[in-house]
Amino acid sequence: MPTSTFFNLNDSKRATLLQAVEKEFARAPLSQASIANIVKLAGVSRGSFYQYFDGKEDAFFYLLKLHTDKRRTFFLNQLKETNGDLMASMDKIFRLTLTELSKEKQLQFLKNAILNVTHEIEDSFTELFLGKHDEVDAMNQVKDLVDFNKLNIDSKQEFFHVMQILTSVTFRNIVDQLTRNLSCEEAVENFRIEMNLLSKGLKND
Numbered sequence: 001m002p003t004s005t006f007f008n009l010n011d012s013k014r015a016t017l018l019q020a021v022e023k024e025f026a027r028a029p030l031s032q033a034s035i036a037n038i039v040k041l042a043g044v045s046r047g048s049f050y051q052y053f054d055g056k057e058d059a060f061f062y063l064l065k066l067h068t069d070k071r072r073t074f075f076l077n078q079l080k081e082t083n084g085d086l087m088a089s090m091d092k093i094f095r096l097t098l099t100e101l102s103k104e105k106q107l108q109f110l111k112n113a114i115l116n117v118t119h120e121i122e123d124s125f126t127e128l129f130l131g132k133h134d135e136v137d138a139m140n141q142v143k144d145l146v147d148f149n150k151l152n153i154d155s156k157q158e159f160f161h162v163m164q165i166l167t168s169v170t171f172r173n174i175v176d177q178l179t180r181n182l183s184c185e186e187a188v189e190n191f192r193i194e195m196n197l198l199s200k201g202l203k204n205d
Contacts, residue, residue: 002062006052017042017052018066021059026108029116030060060113061124067110068128071097075128076145084147086166087199094170094191098177098184115178122171129167130160139163152201169194 006014020041024033035056039049053059071093078089100107101114113121131138143159153159173194177187 002052002058003054009052017044018063021063022109025060025063025112029112030057030118031116033060061120063109064113064121064124065127067107068124072128076141079142079145084145085150086146087150087195090166090170091192091195094173095184095188097174098187101174101178102184111178114175117175125171126164126167129170130163165198166195169198 006017009017020038023041024038027033027037033056035046035049038056038059039046042049053062074096075089075093078092079086082088082092101111114125127138129142131141139160142163143156146159148159151159151162153162170191173187173191176182176190177184182190
């Protein structure tokens with residue numbers, strides 16, 4: 001998380017620094033990105049950078065959080081608009097993410113993050129739906145918007161595991177689309193097949 005010094009910057013300086021961070025991580029994955037390039041693009045000293053962030057990992061994951069927070073807001077709004085239809089809301093955010101990744105060049109940073117996924121990066125995407133592991137309120141925020149009459153779930157614990165499954169399916173299909181260079185139509189079809197299987201269940205009673 002950035003330091004208080006970062007948050008005390010005026011809006012213009014903070015935006016310039018974040019633009020430099022995003023440009024560098026769009027150029028290269030986290031492991032290959034350079035603080036030297038960031039400070040050069042931002043027009044600040046290396047010492048100043050460390051007044052704002054603990055290191056490049058700190059800057060990377062803060063930027064990733066900004067992206068996932070934006071999509072979390074969209075997801076929550078979709079739950080409201082669909083009257084709590086969880087599956088429909090997951091479908092819409094999957095489509096939105098594919099559309100953004102395929103059309104918006106400024107999201108090269110997000111593509112790099114997905115294509116060079118680590119456990120920490122996957123956890124950051126999971127927070128989009130579940131919040132952090134210790135954020136009960138974030139999970140409840142989703143749960144309170146879901147219409148449980150549309151789901152075969154008996155407890156809060158089951159809901160948590162269902163969300164983990166849905167999150168994993170969504171994230172893996174995004175990775176699959178990028179790594180296999182699928183069209184958006186192919187990726188949506190694959191995603192819907194898997195989501196429909198989850199909706200129907202696999203056991204034939």
